[in-house]
Amino acid sequence: MAEKASQSTEGGGGGENEKGNSISICGMQFAYAGQHPLFYDFNLEISPGSRCLLVGANGSGKTTLLKIMAGKHMVGGKDVVRVINGSAFHDTQLVCSGDLSYLGGSWSKTVGSAGEIPLQGDFSAEHMIFGVEGTDPVRREKLIDLLDIDLQWRMHKVSDGQRRRVQICMGLLHPFKVLLLDEVTVDLDVVARMDLLEFFKEECDQRGATIVYATHIFDGLETWATHLAYIQDGELKRVEKLTEVNELKNSANLLSVVESWLRYETKSEKKKPTNPPAQNQNSSPFGSSPFMSSRHMAYYR
Numbered sequence: 181m182a183e184k185a186s187q188s189t190e191g192g193g194g195g196e197n198e199k200g201n202s203i204s205i206c207g208m209q210f211a212y213a214g215q216h217p218l219f220y221d222f223n224l225e226i227s228p229g230s231r232c233l234l235v236g237a238n239g240s241g242k243t244t245l246l247k248i249m250a251g252k253h254m255v256g257g258k259d260v261v262r263v264i265n266g267s268a269f270h271d272t273q274l275v276c277s278g279d280l281s282y283l284g285g286s287w288s289k290t291v292g293s294a295g296e297i298p299l300q301g302d303f304s305a306e307h308m309i310f311g312v313e314g315t316d317p318v319r320r321e322k323l324i325d326l327l328d329i330d331l332q333w334r335m336h337k338v339s340d341g342q343r344r345r346v347q348i349c350m351g352l353l354h355p356f357k358v359l360l361l362d363e364v365t366v367d368l369d370v371v372a373r374m375d376l377l378e379f380f381k382e383e384c385d386q387r388g389a390t391i392v393y394a395t396h397i398f399d400g401l402e403t404w405a406t407h408l409a410y411i412q413d414g415e416l417k418r419v420e421k422l423t424e425v426n427e428l429k430n431s432a433n434l435l436s437v438v439e440s441w442l443r444y445e446t447k448s449e450k451k452k453p454t455n456p457p458a459q460n461q462n463s464s465p466f467g468s469s470p471f472m473s474s475r476h477m478a479y480y481r
């Protein structure tokens with residue numbers, strides 16, 4: 181079912197591997213500890229200059245896939261996940277040089293027992309942005325202007341969207357070759373979002389940069405994206421040029437096309453056999469014990 185994105189995008193010069201792709205994933209398997217594999221024999225190729233939308237239902241594996249491409253999870257050997265001309269996980273130079281940039285989640289740090297907690301420090305936007313060394317001042321000014329950042333903002337006092345603008349600015353300071361975006365525009369107002377999408381488009385068209393963008397917000401993306409990759413439960417269902425998506429020719433917009441795919445998915449799921457009868461004997465999923473019930477309510481309070 182899955183077709184490889186072997187189509188070459190015009191542009192070039194943005195960094196490609198031996199096969200001429202910016203990203204190559206070949207026979208990848210990945211499972212979170214103690215779980216069934218999320219990805220099994222997963223293959224994907226993305227050519228330079230592409231702006232590839234990654235779509236799928238909640239929990240289908242988009243974030244995990246982006247993190248794997250960003251080198252945050254180790255999978256298999258050095259040849260399984262190749263970004264530009266290196267191994268996403270093993271070649272730390274990809275990230276250190278700024279060639280590979282990942283923007284996702286909100287700014288946080290992982291603390292042993294507490295998991296991910298938001299950054300709490302009192303830093304100014306200026307301190308954060310000018311703290312990134314080796315950046316082109318012209319590009320920096322352009323980004324500060326584009327994202328309408330006030331350099332006096334204190335990071336612990338600004339709004340989510342303002343903090344996000346600073347995070348995005350820092351992630352884009354180096355002229356990346358591959359940019360992985362995980363829902364980063366969700367906190368931005370419409371003007372900032374549209375300006376940023378336009379900036380990304382220029383980066384791909386002028387420098388041959390490659391972008392993979394996972395999102396549930398499709399406004400304005402019909403003319404922005406070049407490719408569409410759709411995953412369901414870790415399986416790549418489709419990957420094709422946006423202009424070749426048949427359903428899009430007869431549909432009002434991308435939103436309704438993706439909506440129909442996801443609705444069909446839900447219906448197919450409902451047709452699957454339910455739990456074996458032995459587990460279904462109680463009408464309540466929490467059993468008949470009053471302790472189970474009260475524990476359940478306390479959990480959701």
Ligand SMILES: Nc1ncnc2c1ncn2[C@@H]1O[C@H](COP(=O)(O)OP(=O)(O)OP(=O)(O)O)[C@@H](O)[C@H]1O
Pocket residue numbers: 212213215218236237238239240241242243244245
């Ligand atoms: N750290 C983790 N440990 C164990 N399982 C995880 C972890 N992170 C994600 N998962 C599981 O992996 C699957 C894919 O999650 P993932 O976050 O990649 O999905 P997603 O497509 O990005 O979802 P969404 O659209 O909600 O952001 C889910 O079933 C999720 O429960």
